[in-house]
Amino acid sequence: MAKKYDVIAIGRACIDLNAAEYNRPMEETMTFSKYVGGSPANIVIGAAKLGLSVGFIGKIPDDQHGNYIKQYMAEAGVNTDGMVVDQEGHKSGLTFTEIKSPEECSILMYRDEVADLYLRPEEVSAEYIKQASNLVVSGTALSRSPSREAVLKAISIAKANDIRVIFELDYRPYTWTNAEEVSIYYSLAARQADIIIGTRDEFDMLENRQGGDNDATVAELFKYAPQLIVIKHGVEGSYAYERGGKMTRGFAYKSNVLKTFGAGDSYAAAFITALHNGKNVKEALKYGSAAAAIVVSKHSSSEAMPTIKAIEQLMSEQAATYGK
Numbered sequence: 001m002a003k004k005y006d007v008i009a010i011g012r013a014c015i016d017l018n019a020a021e022y023n024r025p026m027e028e029t030m031t032f033s034k035y036v037g038g039s040p041a042n043i044v045i046g047a048a049k050l051g052l053s054v055g056f057i058g059k060i061p062d063d064q065h066g067n068y069i070k071q072y073m074a075e076a077g078v079n080t081d082g083m084v085v086d087q088e089g090h091k092s093g094l095t096f097t098e099i100k101s102p103e104e105c106s107i108l109m110y111r112d113e114v115a116d117l118y119l120r121p122e123e124v125s126a127e128y129i130k131q132a133s134n135l136v137v138s139g140t141a142l143s144r145s146p147s148r149e150a151v152l153k154a155i156s157i158a159k160a161n162d163i164r165v166i167f168e169l170d171y172r173p174y175t176w177t178n179a180e181e182v183s184i185y186y187s188l189a190a191r192q193a194d195i196i197i198g199t200r201d202e203f204d205m206l207e208n209r210q211g212g213d214n215d216a217t218v219a220e221l222f223k224y225a226p227q228l229i230v231i232k233h234g235v236e237g238s239y240a241y242e243r244g245g246k247m248t249r250g251f252a253y254k255s256n257v258l259k260t261f262g263a264g265d266s267y268a269a270a271f272i273t274a275l276h277n278g279k280n281v282k283e284a285l286k287y288g289s290a291a292a293a294i295v296v297s298k299h300s301s302s303e304a305m306p307t308i309k310a311i312e313q314l315m316s317e318q319a320a321t322y323g324k
């Protein structure tokens, strides 16, 4: 039976302040443009733009930033019924970005006492989650209680109701206490997920090691629930491993890169949308990679999310050179 929402994501919806002046360090950047940010928010905004019906679960501050986040997401086509307004004075996370050069970008996150990590389990509605086909879980939301328990509750509701759990590792060091804790909670979520998406470095965090090997990583995780594991390697592309042994490589498309952040979120939005629309893994990797190539050429992560038409146009323009 068709569900009301193709995808519901749980985690943070915050503010990005992206350097409006390029090719200089943060210290010399005087102006920033404001966008909605936060990896899981970016993913549902991207999926909405690609035509999916989406919802969001998260806590936002009771201030002008919270109002802006909710309004922007609603206008972007995201159902906000699962968004809770904080009543304890917690603030929005802020991400400042530095664009030193197309190769040298960094982000600086202000995440002390952020509202998103105060989402409580009792604020997560089972009835809302039951209306979704896919639940996207952000790893950062596992970094602190009570958000951690809220996410674990969401996962168990999804598991009990045959809702596909997609775990986006989304590792951000800022709110974690130590590497062991990351590994414990990442493993707990990963073992229950149907699909896991992360960079090689993020899988190393999950395993609490350095220099991990993709084959060993997937062999271990396939002992549990995952059916599909995607490991991203930046501009070198990505690898999708399916239970049963099939591996498919995704290649990066050429892009006139402005900045590198936003790649992962646009990739996830388009990959998940393509899979939901019935594309096979090889095609879904192309959609994800093409979306990322578009977003890295633009200034924001959320506002820059492409349409299906733009993605397919880029795929067709570069069909002859893809993977070459």
Ligand SMILES: Nc1ncnc2c1ncn2[C@@H]1O[C@H](COP(=O)(O)OP(=O)(O)OP(=O)(O)O)[C@@H](O)[C@H]1O
Pocket (backbone or CB within 6 Å): 199, 232, 233, 234, 235, 236, 237, 238, 251, 252, 253, 254, 255, 257, 260, 261, 262, 263, 264, 265, 267, 288, 289, 290, 292, 293, 296
């Ligand atoms: N410079 C680039 N040019 C074109 N495509 C890119 C570039 N960087 C990344 N991509 C595409 O985006 C995908 C995801 O990128 P990456 O592995 O850097 O994820 P990420 O680290 O999660 O991204 P983010 O920087 O947003 O956190 C890659 O597999 C690739 O297809």
Ligand SMILES: O=C(O)C[C@@H](O)[C@H](O)C(=O)CO
Pocket (backbone or CB within 6 Å): 014, 016, 036, 037, 038, 039, 040, 042, 095, 107, 261, 262, 263, 264, 265, 300, 301, 302
């Ligand atoms: O995920 C965040 O909180 C920050 C993002 O919104 C930011 O645009 C980014 O780093 C995307 O990779």
